[in-house]
Amino acid sequence: MTVDPRLAPTGGSAASPLLELDALSCRFGGLVALDQVSFAVQQGEIFGLIGPNGAGKTTLFNLISGLTPASGGQVRWRGEPIGGLGPERINRLGIARTFQNLRLFDSLTLRENVLVGLHRETRAPLVEALSGNAGFRARQAALERRAGELLALFGLDARADDSAANLSYGDRRRLEIARALATGPALLLLDEPAAGMNPAEKDELCALIDRLREQFQLTVLIIEHHVPLMMRLCDRLAVLNFGRRIALGSPEHVRHDPAVIEAYLGGQASAAGERR
Amino acid sequence: MDPALLVQMLIGALLGISVYLPLATGQLTLATPAFYAVGGTLAALLSTRWPVLGARIDGSFPLPSFLLELALGGALAGLLALLVGRIVLRLQGIYLAIATIALVEIVRVAILNLPFTGGAVGIFGIPQPFPSAAGYLLPALALLLLAGWVCQRLEVMALGRAMAAVREDELAARCMGIDTTQVKLTAFVMSAVLAGGTGVLAAHFLNTWNARQGSFDSAVIMLAFVILGGSRSWLGPVLGGLVLTALPELLRPVGDARLVLFGLVILSGPALFPQGLVTPGLLERLGRLGDPAGRPGAEGSRP
Numbered sequence: 001m002t003v004d005p006r007l008a009p010t011g012g013s014a015a016s017p018l019l020e021l022d023a024l025s026c027r028f029g030g031l032v033a034l035d036q037v038s039f040a041v042q043q044g045e046i047f048g049l050i051g052p053n054g055a056g057k058t059t060l061f062n063l064i065s066g067l068t069p070a071s072g073g074q075v076r077w078r079g080e081p082i083g084g085l086g087p088e089r090i091n092r093l094g095i096a097r098t099f100q101n102l103r104l105f106d107s108l109t110l111r112e113n114v115l116v117g118l119h120r121e122t123r124a125p126l127v128e129a130l131s132g133n134a135g136f137r138a139r140q141a142a143l144e145r146r147a148g149e150l151l152a153l154f155g156l157d158a159r160a161d162d163s164a165a166n167l168s169y170g171d172r173r174r175l176e177i178a179r180a181l182a183t184g185p186a187l188l189l190l191d192e193p194a195a196g197m198n199p200a201e202k203d204e205l206c207a208l209i210d211r212l213r214e215q216f217q218l219t220v221l222i223i224e225h226h227v228p229l230m231m232r233l234c235d236r237l238a239v240l241n242f243g244r245r246i247a248l249g250s251p252e253h254v255r256h257d258p259a260v261i262e263a264y265l266g267g268q269a270s271a272a273g274e275r276r
Numbered sequence: 277m278d279p280a281l282l283v284q285m286l287i288g289a290l291l292g293i294s295v296y297l298p299l300a301t302g303q304l305t306l307a308t309p310a311f312y313a314v315g316g317t318l319a320a321l322l323s324t325r326w327p328v329l330g331a332r333i334d335g336s337f338p339l340p341s342f343l344l345e346l347a348l349g350g351a352l353a354g355l356l357a358l359l360v361g362r363i364v365l366r367l368q369g370i371y372l373a374i375a376t377i378a379l380v381e382i383v384r385v386a387i388l389n390l391p392f393t394g395g396a397v398g399i400f401g402i403p404q405p406f407p408s409a410a411g412y413l414l415p416a417l418a419l420l421l422l423a424g425w426v427c428q429r430l431e432v433m434a435l436g437r438a439m440a441a442v443r444e445d446e447l448a449a450r451c452m453g454i455d456t457t458q459v460k461l462t463a464f465v466m467s468a469v470l471a472g473g474t475g476v477l478a479a480h481f482l483n484t485w486n487a488r489q490g491s492f493d494s495a496v497i498m499l500a501f502v503i504l505g506g507s508r509s510w511l512g513p514v515l516g517g518l519v520l521t522a523l524p525e526l527l528r529p530v531g532d533a534r535l536v537l538f539g540l541v542i543l544s545g546p547a548l549f550p551q552g553l554v555t556p557g558l559l560e561r562l563g564r565l566g567d568p569a570g571r572p573g574a575e576g577s578r579p
């Protein structure tokens with residue numbers, strides 16, 4: 001059971017990274033949520049984004065996916081600036097995302113949630129769709145099969161006809177990834193995909209993300225709080241703290257970065273202090 | 277039952293679907309009476325003032341001309357929706373509702389004051405493509421079947437799923453590459469085409485047409501069709517439209533108290549059936565009628 005990898009159209013120069021953030025800033029009134037953040041994500045990487053709560057990680061995703069306008073700086077996709085494009089345009093360029101606060105289509109079934117993601121392929125000629133002729137039915141069957149395959153990747157195929165509202169928290173997170181994958185992205189933005197999962201489930205998800213990268217020739221930008229997991233999963237990481245990128249590099253490099261140790265241990269020390 | 281009442285009920289069901297379509301994308305618009313008025317006025321004008329259509333001295337009207345009017349009424353209303361929708365569909369929630377009420381008022385006042393629409397009196401003696409009220413049952417039913425069939429097809433079409441996605445979470449839908457503006461506009465135009473066609477039918481059926489036909493009051497009644505019937509399937513507004521159109525007539529024997537009773541039904545309907553008469557649970561059970569091994573439905577799962 002394989003799902004055809006869909007390659008997004010290639011553009012830009014071969015040398016340019018897939019995604020490039022150039023001095024990206026975002027202000028909410030007086031609050032500086034992101035302050036001149038720069039890094040580049042290479043094709044095929046699993047790139048981690050870590051940092052304490054409120055560091056600006058989700059805001060960064062919102063900027064990349066076109067939900068929030070940047071106050072300064074630029075996002076480049078395959079070398080082309082994409083700042084100012086709406087989220088639907090950005091998705092069509094090959095960037096899909098999940099949400100930290102899940103945003104499923106609750107009253108739709110699991111299969112329908114995924115089929116919404118497959119919408120670009122579900123567009124049949126109007127006459128065919130209205131008449132429901134053999135061509136349409138064949139197309140429909142192929143799509144449903146495709147949706148079933150995507151659900152199966154996440155162990156959700158048995159519940160394909162359940163309503164998404166009835167899923168457990170972990171399964172809701174899985175369905176969101178399946179739905180994002182259905183849009184055929186080259187880059188997948190995962191915002192805390194393992195939140196609310198137990199350690200075994202987290203490991204499983206980790207292995208799955210790695211497999212998805214191979215199977216769909218994906219590049220992954222992932223936010224996750226579980227640092228050991230991120231160290232194992234990611235090729236490179238960036239660390240945000242108070243909207244600033246305080247470290248960037250391999251897991252090994254980041255682990256020993258004094259600024260990171262300060263941000264994390266400092267945070268833990270004060271949290272421990274509060275508890276006492 | 278009186279065939280004239282049946283035709284009115286079918287017209288109610290058609291208008292219910294017209295309000296339902298934008299609602300299926302999560303947009304509360306009350307513009308249906310405006311499009312209904314556009315269709316009706318067009319039909320009234322064309323059939324009484326344009327001899328080419330072949331209205332006869334005995335008040336009869338050729339069927340092909342009637343069908344042509346149906347197409348023109350739908351097209352004109354759809355065109356208006358296309359123009360207006362681009363602007364008003366940028367609004368959300370109550371602002372959109374108010375903007376569409378404004379549209380209804382603008383169209384009403386325009387029809388009232390145009391030099392050729394007969395002012396407050398309106399247009400009389402609209403010629404009849406059918407010899408009796410019963411004759412209108414066929415086109416009304418055909419229109420309803422056509423609309424219902426399109427709605428039914430939407431459920432398995434990409435457009436219908438995109439509409440549901442926009443209704444459920446517009447932002448998430450945008451992040452999945454769905455052009456939500458386009459989806460909302462398409463539903464709005466479909467709603468207008470249906471209302472425009474229904475207006476054409478109604479103008480001939482009523483034999484007379486004036487600016488009062490598409491008013492804000494009727495928008496509220498049409499919304500009640502959807503609220504009482506349920507907004508999760510096109511069957512809801514159809515049922516709501518049929519029932520709520522019939523009710524005032526059936527209550528006629530009780531005299532003036534009928535308005536009070538009608539009001540009570542509109543008030544208590546949503547209280548007794550918060551999801552409307554046609555609920556997702558009911559639809560699920562209907563879908564399983566031929567499937568004895570059907571699982572228990574997820575009915576009543578409303579928070």
Ligand SMILES: Nc1ncnc2c1ncn2[C@@H]1O[C@H](COP(=O)(O)OP(=O)(O)O)[C@@H](O)[C@H]1O
Nearest residue numbers: 028031033051052053054055056057058059060
């Ligand atoms: N829409 C918004 N309006 C105002 N402040 C916001 C908004 N979104 C995020 N913030 C603020 O920006 C900061 C970064 O938030 P966020 O990106 O969600 O952090 P993280 O995902 O790293 O936990 C927080 O202080 C948050 O309160």
Ligand SMILES: [Mg+2]
Nearest residue numbers: 057058059100
């Ligand atoms: Mg966050």
